[in-house]
Amino acid sequence: MRNGNDENLVGSFPFVPRQERAVKKKDALLQSGRYLFITKGYENTTAKEIAAHAGVATGTFYRYFSDKRQLFMYLVKDKLANLLPPEPEWEAGDPEQLLFSLLENYQQRLYEVKLDKVVVELLPKDPDLAETLKEAKRNMHNRICNGLKRAQEKGHVWKDLDPSAIAWSVLVLLENAAKDDSGQSIDFRQLARLIGRMVFPPEIIKRLQSEQQAKSE
Amino acid sequence: MRNGNDENLVGSFPFVPRQERAVKKKDALLQSGRYLFITKGYENTTAKEIAAHAGVATGTFYRYFSDKRQLFMYLVKDKLANLLPPEPEWEAGDPEQLLFSLLENYQQRLYEVKLDKVVVELLPKDPDLAETLKEAKRNMHNRICNGLKRAQEKGHVWKDLDPSAIAWSVLVLLENAAKDDSGQSIDFRQLARLIGRMVFPPEIIKRLQSEQQAKSE
Amino acid sequence: MRNGNDENLVGSFPFVPRQERAVKKKDALLQSGRYLFITKGYENTTAKEIAAHAGVATGTFYRYFSDKRQLFMYLVKDKLANLLPPEPEWEAGDPEQLLFSLLENYQQRLYEVKLDKVVVELLPKDPDLAETLKEAKRNMHNRICNGLKRAQEKGHVWKDLDPSAIAWSVLVLLENAAKDDSGQSIDFRQLARLIGRMVFPPEIIKRLQSEQQAKSE
Amino acid sequence: MRNGNDENLVGSFPFVPRQERAVKKKDALLQSGRYLFITKGYENTTAKEIAAHAGVATGTFYRYFSDKRQLFMYLVKDKLANLLPPEPEWEAGDPEQLLFSLLENYQQRLYEVKLDKVVVELLPKDPDLAETLKEAKRNMHNRICNGLKRAQEKGHVWKDLDPSAIAWSVLVLLENAAKDDSGQSIDFRQLARLIGRMVFPPEIIKRLQSEQQAKSE
DNA sequence: TATGAATGAGTCTTCATTCAT
């Protein structure tokens, strides 16, 4: 639509449509906010700084965002998928192998987001953010849980363990593994194996591994 | 003079040192700080508020603490032992039973502390606190790790799992279980069983359980 | 746009830059600071007061000055030349006449500055300011000293007096004369004569005076 | 009196009479105040510090002095005589010699007092102190002035100089010489000679000097 | 008298937000 109208203008200014510039500014602000939040923490970053870093005036910040918090929410919601651990596919092959690549993959995604620490800074103060995240985690949990239930029905998962409890544990381990906050970095290969023991009885693991072997040959 | 009088008093209270009132005030401030930090978050609580809540003047706050952070550090260091998950005893009986009571116990302790959220709020901004906690976690990790190594040498723990990785996982699960931030509360009995699978091969669990049975008969 | 309009205006004011208002505000703050420092003393004047007196908000003060001290330094450095006594020209005519007009002139300058008392209040606490002033006085002393040396070489100044000591005395007298802190105002004409005796032997004074007389006829 | 009574007391406590202890405390406070004012400046010294340095409680400070200012006033009034330059005796011998020893003597006294800088810090803020000092200086000025008048009547002082102006100059030079704030220390011998030229015609100086010579032989 | 803990008014400073241009 916009384009349609614009094309009719002869001799119009070198064209950068208004909205487009606006989008660019908003983006610049988001990027700057993200960078500064990650670098200096949420509270230590002022709206003025974000504006300056984005190359716009302080007042412009408030044209695009009602306040600092809103900008941050944009960031979080944008990256929410990346902040959450993905759902493992349990029976598509060697579970240890699958979990390992999933862990690596997730760490990479978290590395790209880097907002997790900032999120944690805000969580206790921002019930809204807390709710958003809780909701997302609930979804994630349900998906993992359902996958586990299906596997359990086929007798592939420990019979006496509650899929919900397993799902919770898997989520927690994935999250924390990727955050790597302890200093001593976690061996993902080991962790994958460990999660395997938690989910599958030994004989199932062996079977899935040999099936995988067969497939790949 | 005072001593002279006091000596005449039979059954008088143990001499109330001048400091006692001071200690009470310091305690009141700590309690108020704790309450407000938990209720409103760290940043949202001012020194003035803490003082008011403790029923003293602003200046009094600064007689006892150099600033808000110091008060908080007092709280944390005081409760540090309670903030950290305890070391499980792996082979003193049925591991599922042991882990279960450990989890319950730990949750109780965390419940009494309640500072975990506030700690998390400060962690990204306070390298000092971060270091203190990291240190404490390292200790905890080592202790668990050593226990696991001993058990592994006796062939009681999965041979192909790294004790360090197991210890890390156990710590993470304990921590998160007690925090119960997901909304859907975790079934500790299930979690205990789950950790058991992570640590011991099935036959060991059975053996430990039957030994326990024998003992208790 | 603005430029376009402005170009059409004949005899319009030189372009009023955005900064101009800012400069005015800074000036207003400086003036208010000056007034309040002089009136109430440095320590008794708060940044808030200065801002209020200048008709701006407290925060505005801190936009222009990092703190009270910086504002004061601006004032001092601005007026430093006026705070210091000028160099007398010894032999351009009747020395008593020359010194007299120099004294009057200097008093006028000090009267315009009025910061001397405030400077004195800060001197013991501000090594920086002390150094700045000492430096300036050293320069002044050297200049007077050199003038005296030249005159001494021509035999116009007491042979047995050290030019440095004379210069120091002259400086001290000039400074204090202008400050007029004693209540009983100093007769500049007398003081000029007095300094003359300090510098020149009687016969030189007479000679310079008669030369001056000759010139002016 | 006090002693008389006390001697009658048999078995009295090792005697330190109340008032005497009080006097000691007051003295200790004065000494500490003096030390701290000189060391750290007036504003930078708190009542609490003075009390602590004197080894008494904060409250005790306020028993003896209504506030910091009063303590300072005690100090100043106590040392006022030392703070002011003494009156020169003009005709008791070689004036240059007399002035020289007077200068040395005065510097020694100022050195013992050391309060001059602190006085200056307070002067602009304390009209009372300012008045006290002005008064003292007026007295001093008058005494010097009278001495000069007598000498002038005998024809020993420049006829065309106002004794008041001379007295003022002498005072100023004496004061500033002793303060020695310039860094380059003043040669007192030179200064004495210089003041001599200011007061006496050359032939009088010669005469006074030769009389002195005669006397001392 | 002596104590020193307690007070709270007052200062400095920051920063989210508004608004005239």
Add this chain to the structure above:
DNA sequence: GATGAATGAAGACTCATTCAT
């Protein structure tokens, strides 16, 4: 829409002075 100067509420912290013991 864009600017960035201006605002002023609010927080951290100090210290002269009081007062219960």
